[in-house]
Amino acid sequence: MASNNCDKLTSSRIAIIGAGVSGLAAAKHLARHNPTVFEASDSVGGVWRSCTYGTTKLQSARVSYEFSDFPWLNRDDPTFPSYVEILDYLESYAKHFNILKFMKFGSKVIEVRFIGDGETPQMVDLGAYGNLLPGKPVWEVAVKTGDAGDIQWHAFEFVVVFTGKYGDVPRIPTFPAKKGPEIFEGKVMHSMDYCKLEKEEASHLLRGKKVAVIGFKKSAIDLALETALANQGGGGQACTMVVRTAHWVIPHYWIWGLPFFLFYSTRASQFLHDRPNQSFLRTIFCLLFSLLRAMVSKFIESYVMWKLPLKRYGLKPDHSFEEDYASCQMAIIPENFFEEADKGMIRFKKTSKWWFYDQGIKFEDGTTLEADVVMLATGYDGMKKLKAIVPEPFRAWLEFPYGVMPLYRGTIHPLIPNMCFVGYVQSSSNVRTSELRSLWLSRLVDEKFKLPSKEKMLDQFSKEMEVMKRSSRFYKSHCISTFSIQHANDMCSDMGLKPLRKSNLFLEAFSPYDSQGYRFHQEETN
Ligand SMILES: Cc1cc2nc3c(=O)[nH]c(=O)nc-3n(C[C@H](O)[C@H](O)[C@H](O)COP(=O)(O)OP(=O)(O)OC[C@H]3O[C@@H](n4cnc5c(N)ncnc54)[C@H](O)[C@@H]3O)c2cc1C
Secondary structure (H helix, E strand, O other): OOOOOOOOEOOOOEEEEOOOHHHHHHHHHOHHHOOEEEEOOOOOOOHHHHOOOOOOEOOOOHHHOOEOOEOOOOOOOOOOOEHHHHHHHHHHHHHHOOOHHHEEEOEEEEEEEEOOOOOOOOOOOOOOOOOOOOOOOOEEEEEEEOOOOEEEEEEEOEEEEOOOOOOOOEOOOOOOOOOOHHHOOOEEEEHHHHHOOOHHHHHHHHOOOOEEEEOOOHHHHHHHHHHHHHOOOOOOOOEEEEEOOOOOEEOOOEEOOEEOHHHHOOHHHHHOOOOOOOOHHHHHHHHHHHHHHHHHHHHHHHHHHHHOOOOOOOOOOOOOHHHHHHOOOOEEOOOOHHHHHHOOOEEEEEOOOEEEEOOEEEEOOOOEEEOOEEEEOOOEOHHHHHHHHOOOOHHHHOOOOOOOOOOEOOOEOOOOOOEEEOOOOEOOOHHHHHHHHHHHHHHHHOOOOOOOOHHHHHHHHHHHHHHHHHHOOOHHHOEOHHHHHHHHHHHHHHHOOOOOOOOOHHHHHHOOOOHHHHOOOHHHHO
């Protein structure tokens, strides 16, 4: 696509792509640079607007899912807020900090082109990472707007990508010839398309239908419950969840009377876990601590098995709770989910392989499931979304060398100049991590500290990867939840801020690090 050479420079030096939680945090922290925020949809909120159903609620506690300088009004309310409350909270944040003025809604970035200094960077160059604001444009960004799909090019010195790991691009399973959705006489829909339906349409789609829900993560669980609720009373049909890998679910954040944060979210609890760049002595300690970690995991599993009928429904995972926690795979199960299962409205089929036939689904054990509607709650392909806009050769380096993005401090890709990515490395509280990374980024832009060489950044990432690989077979989900406090420590140290943020050593060791822990005073961040 050719850019016209006029009107490419906008008044901003920084482009932000996406106005979900991460884009909002960045817009606030980079406000003094007057960034331009391109958002494909017509408002803020990201997944909370595009990937939610009537029943979708937050799974984190309110205090874990808030911006440090904008507490929830009802932050002590122990219930999980609905997606409507979350959207309301995010809109209030945007208004409060006056960041809506940076937003260009209905503006989808469709292509990004590197101009740099005319030369394409080489992978072998592992020296210094340049300035984020070098004083001349580095990237051109093509933005599609309006119903007519007008395309405009803009030039920026620095592009911050917040397009999100979920939403927009569905992950659809593939099938051999004549075993795919084309031979099925019913309806096949991805959960993303279900989210777009109005309440009436959604209920009409599910009511009185034999529905198969594929998957057993948050979207699938909510969708199965929604199907069961739409089928109450005469004429209602049961829904069947097709489960390949069962993951641990918990009913709430209390385990045998103890608050959940004690197990993974305090310095003392994370002390038992491996962390990147640890000394040889610590590695030995962690090896010895593995027994204690296994006991913690079993303790939680014992509670879940007592509280929820996982065994009865064949849903006990084959791996430890710790592995799910370390890879951000754990979900909160809605209160009435197993009530519906007990009433026979939600059934489960464990299988590793399935395919379509004209009347429904066939399984590898030879059984079949008749269905009118097959809902694919099979997740999203956030990487495909990125690959659609990031040009070569950078596209080929996006997941180099481990199949996940080698993001230094969860933000900078050492091989891609003047572009960073926030919201791709997960933690147990994504608002907190996105906010901290945005603050870190704004200080980096202002040259309050310097990045190490590209080689050192890649090396740091490979150490993180080793830890993630040791902690969970699902390491590709790229999650830092078992060493999140160390990760935050490192960012604070880079910024010259105090990493120990509690008022005394006891609290430092045993109280959780929620967003308020990283509320920095004005004088600290000046
Ligand atoms: C159902 C569900 C429940 C969740 N529950 C929790 C939870 O309880 N706790 C938790 O910590 N996390 C949870 N998450 C994770 C959640 O993704 C993060 O908490 C957070 O909302 C992600 O924000 P983000 O800004 O990184 O991405 P997103 O919210 O995905 O925002 C990305 C934005 O970029 C825009 N965009 C994409 N491509 C383009 C483009 N080319 N041009 C312009 N704009 C573009 C999109 O329109 C969107 O607005 C949940 C996710 C889902 C899907």
